[in-house]
Amino acid sequence: MDIPRYWRLKDQRYRLQGRKCKDCGNLSFPPRLVCQKCKSRKSVPHEFKGLGKLYTYTAIYQAPDRFDPMVPYIVGLIDLEEGVRITAQVTDVLPEDVVIGMDLEMVIRKIYADGDKGPILYGYKFRPILKKMTA
Amino acid sequence: MRKVAIVGLGQTPVREHWGSNLRDLAVTALRDAMEDAGVETLDGVTVGNMLSGALSEQEHLGALIADYAGLEGVEGMKIEAACGSGAAAIRMAVKAVASGLMDSVGVVGVEKLTEFSGKFSTASLATAADADYEITMGLSFVGINALLMRRYLHDYNYDRNDFAIFPVNAHHNAQYNPNAMFRHPITAEQYAKSKIIADPINILDSSPIADGAAALIVVAQENLSQFKGKPISILACEVGTDTVALDNREELLWLKGAERSVKKAYHVSGLSVKDIDFYEPHDAFSIMTALSMEASGFAEKGQAIKFADKVDIGLKGKLPLNVCGGLKGRGHPVGATGVYQVVEAAQQIRGEVPPELQLERNHIGMIQNIGGSGATVITTILKKIGK
Structure with a gap:
């Protein structure tokens, strides 16, 4: 189990934290040491709001071992409001109800368990936006 | 040099x-x-x-x-x-x-x-993708190609079954190649009915x-x-790269790595797409063949399937593809595949493939080997010496 890796990625997994270039303002997720646009090495952390639209998706029926208990599950590319595209599972929706362009919001969910006795890994997934409760 | x-x-x-x-x-x-x-x-x-x-x-x-x-x-x-x-x-x-x-x-x-x-091999093959941001999301390598194919169908208005043209051709050719893994033809009907692995990719889209x-x-x-x-x-053997993760690409359906590699290959060989007698795309999945043909200049964006139909990619067609069966028919032993492709193309130019596979125009062959979903692309152009 690669504990250091999951500790290292906690700001990305739980808070969707990328980088904002100090020179050109370009946003990146995942964080990069060198700006993809202007090649500057100066950047500050930037938290994404976690709202976006589904750009493309797949329902996976034959999965790598650790994801096997979850098939079929949906993985998509999501265009965040801030203009960055990220890869994540789409949850709380059946494969037949998923459509390109649907509005999604980030939630923290279990990603997988590392065997019977290992730790459970959490991180971002995206779900269709829940309607706000009105008083 | x-x-x-x-x-x-x-x-x-x-x-x-x-x-x-x-x-x-x-x-x-x-x-x-x-x-x-x-x-x-x-x-x-x-x-x-x-x-x-x-x-x-x-x-x-x-x-x-x-x-x-x-x-x-x-x-x-x-x-x-x-x-x-x-x-x-x-x-x-x-x-x-x-x-x-x-x-x-x-x-x-x-x-x-x-x-x-197979599941362990599937997980290992996925290491070609971004470990921290793609694989831990549950993506398999098939899944990554499925993301591409889904958007391709959406943007260019194709039906999934339109992709049958590529695996049907590959299997047809593979039956004559004694070194191929699958030496049997398949039909478009079998393609339409085959099992989904990562929607919309089915088992007959996938190289073994x-x-x-x-x-x-x-x-x-x-x-x-x-x-x-x-x-x-060897007139050219040129490499182009792109982001490993799909989500960081400028344009999802454009293989920039392929475009970069092909441009260099055409430049150093002094040839253009019109000079190519036969083409060996990296048909790990049917969608890769389409994207490779577009980024390499054979077909316009979104037109690879229509183009393939029009020029005829068969052994007697104007642009034969995957002549010895491609990855789909010959098989895809990943690190060996790029060498198989070039060995087969060289045999074709020598005139040493089985007679059923010997093409009428066989002097210049182009081969494209793709790492990941397009992050490393190597385009090789071979030519008969003295012609």
């Missing part, structure tokens, strides 16, 4: 080789290529391989294969670029010979994917996990008289 050529070819059949280990497959192909070239030793060996560490618990292939091939003491190294490892190893050999650093380099691509369960090794010998054209193998000129 010196002009380079291929003078020796070797390959094992692509199979589930449960009875052979990695080194014996590699040595068989390499010694066959050396015999074909008429050489007893080499200045160097480059080994194209992706997963020997994960699946055979064996790294350090350069020295191992040099030793077992009877080339004690010869420089040897493994080259890894995911599914593009094979052609990447050819690229290294071409650089060594063209620069004058070496006079003869053996390239062997070898892979054993059937040592463990397999074992195999292929090898070739790269030398300088100025020294051709020293070798007995029928030489084929």
Whole structure:
């Protein structure tokens, strides 16, 4: 189990934290040491709001071992409001109800368990936006 | 820079080789290529391989294969670029010979994917993608290609079954190739009914996990008289790269890495897309064939399927594709695949493929080997010498 890796990625997994270039303002997720646009090495952390639209998706029926208990599950590319595209599972929706362009919001969910006795890994997934409760 | 050529070819059949280990497959192909070239030793060996560490618990292939091939003491190294490892190893050999650093380099691509369960191999193959941001989201390699295919269907208004044209062609050709894994034709009806792996990709879109090794010998054209193998000129072997993760690409459905690699290949060869007699795209999945044809200049954006239909990609067509069966029919032993592609194209130009596969126009062949979903792309152009 690669504990250091999951500790290292906690700001990305739980808070969707990328980088904002100090020179050109370009946003990146995942964080990069060198700006993809202007090649500057100066950047500050930037938290994404976690709202976006589904750009493309797949329902996976034959999965790598650790994801096997979850098939079929949906993985998509999501265009965040801030203009960055990220890869994540789409949850709380059946494969037949998923459509390109649907509005999604980030939630923290279990990603997988590392065997019977290992730790459970959490991180971002995206779900269709829940309607706000009105008083 | 010196002009380079291929003078020796070797390959094992692509199979589930449960009875052979990695080194014996590699040595068989390499010694066959050396015999074909008429050489007893080499200045160097480059080994194209992706997963020997994960699946055979064996790294350090350069020295191992040099030793077992009877080339004690010869420089040897493994080259890894995911599914593009094979052609990447050819690229290294071409650089060594063209620069004058070496006079003869053996390239062997070898892979054993059937040592463990299919699911374990699936997980290992996924290491070609971004480990922190793609694989931990549950993506498989098929899944990544499915993301591409879904958006392609959406943007260009195709039906999933329109993609049948590529695997049907590959299987048709593979039946005549004795080294192919699948030597049986398939129909569009079978394609339509085949099992979904990662929607919309089905099993007949997907090249099979397999074992195999292929090898070739790269030398300088100025020294051709020293070798007995029928030489084929390497006009270009050029690499282009792109982001490993799909989500960081500028345009999802445009293989920038392929465009970069092809532009360089056309530039150094002085050729254009119109000069190509036959094309070997990296048909790991049907969608890759379409995207490769578009980024390489054969078809306009979103038009690959219509173009394939129009020009006829069959053996008697205007642009034959995957002549020996491609990855889909021959099989896809990942790190070996790029070498198989070039060995088959060289056999085609020599006139040494089975008669059913021998093309009428066979002087210039282009081959594209792709690592990952397009992060490393190597385009090779071969030409008959003296034409």
